[in-house]
Amino acid sequence: MTTIAIYSxxxxxxxxAAAVNLAFLAAEGGERTLLCDLDAQGSSTFYFRVQPGIKRKARGLVKGARKVLESVKETDYPLLDLLPADFSHRKLDLEFADQKNPKTRLSKALDPLKPAYDFLxxxxxxxxxxxxxNIFMAADLLITPLIPTTLSLMAHQQLLDFLDAQGYRSERVYAFFSMVDGRKRLHRELIAEARARNWRLLRATIPYLSYVEQMGVHRAPVAAFAASSPAAAAYNELWQETRRLAASTV
Ligand SMILES: Nc1ncnc2c1ncn2[C@@H]1O[C@H](COP(=O)(O)OP(=O)(O)OP(=O)(O)O)[C@@H](O)[C@H]1O
Ligand SMILES: [Mg+2]
Known part of the structure; x- marks a missing residue:
């Protein structure tokens, strides 16, 4: 079982967008997959047409094993389950802060889910x-989308510095470029600049494509409604690269 955080x-x-598409492609490739929506906004929950836990259904992330198992929902796709967002997730950090070993609460909360899945x-x-x-402690691999802007590159350097300063293993962090417009010279220059740095950058990049925006209309991963689109191909490359990495590093 491998835990992959799509984090920035x-x-x-x-x-x-990456989490939803990677989870779909993992399941489509035969992996038992659980996508955990840790964001109180509930965007991945929305994309999979699952009701968010308005009445604190996913409280198990704070309260314990039985509740977290009860919170898991099936999606419309074989092998793909979802731990829906819950409004209480907006203050998970405060809830964890009040508990013993506050940095490993998430990892502990996810433990009961792990036997049933190949990928979380x-x-x-x-x-x-x-x-x-908690995410850094729970994840075997962190996959970080970078957009081709100066501020996004600065934020990534800050993240790597923070991880090193706090003693987390920043070598588990891999980044990929997202929302890339190859016609823009600035995008090409910033990507080249990032590739020249000592960062772990994936080869796969996700272009800026309206297929990705249309996920909100279809409420589905790209490959479910536009399987032969360039967006589906780009996410598939990203998944294949991530999967190989997971196999070699975990
Ligand atoms: N490759 C892309 N091409 C075009 N639009 C995109 C692409 N990726 C994401 N978007 C759009 O950009 C917006 C933000 O994307 P998304 O919700 O995946 O970002 P996020 O990092 O999860 O945001 P948040 O920090 O709010 O959770 C969405 O409206 C999405 O449809
Ligand atoms: Mg999001």
Whole structure:
């Protein structure tokens, strides 16, 4: 069982789009997959047409094993389950802070789910607080979308510095470029600049494509409604690369 966090300290960079598509492709490839929506916004829950836990259904992330198992929902797709977002997730960091061993609460909370799955994917909110530290502890691999802007590259360097300073293993962090417009010279230059750095960058990149935006209309992963689109192909490359990495590092 491998836990992969789709994590970034920046908002709106394509974490949820990647998490939803990677989870779908993992399951389609025969892996028993659970996508955990850790973001109170509930975007991946929405994409899979599952009701978010308005009445604190996913409290098991704080309260314990039986509740977390009860919270898991099937999706419309074989082998793919979802731990829906819960409004209480907005203050998971505060809840964890009040408990013993506050940095390993998430890992512990996910333990009862692990035997049933080959992959746990975490769709993370954009934070760098105690919840983020729980994510670093729980994940075998962190996959970070980078958008080709100066600020996004700065934020990634900050993240790597923070991980090193706190003693987390930043070599488990791999980044990929997301929302890339290959016609823009600035995008090409920033990607080249990032590739020249000592970062672990995946080869797969996700272009800026309206198929990805249309996920909100179809409420489905790209490959479910546009299997032969360039967007589905790009996410498939990202999944194949991630899967190989998971096999070699975990
Ligand atoms: N490759 C892409 N091409 C076009 N639009 C995209 C792409 N990736 C994401 N988007 C759009 O950008 C917006 C933000 O994407 P997404 O929700 O995946 O980001 P996020 O990092 O999860 O955001 P948050 O930090 O709020 O959780 C969404 O409206 C999504 O449809
Ligand atoms: Mg998101």
């Amino acid at each position: 300290n920046k908002g709106g960079v394509g974490k949820t 994917l975490l769709d993370c909110p954009p934070t760098i607080n105690l919840l983020a530290e």
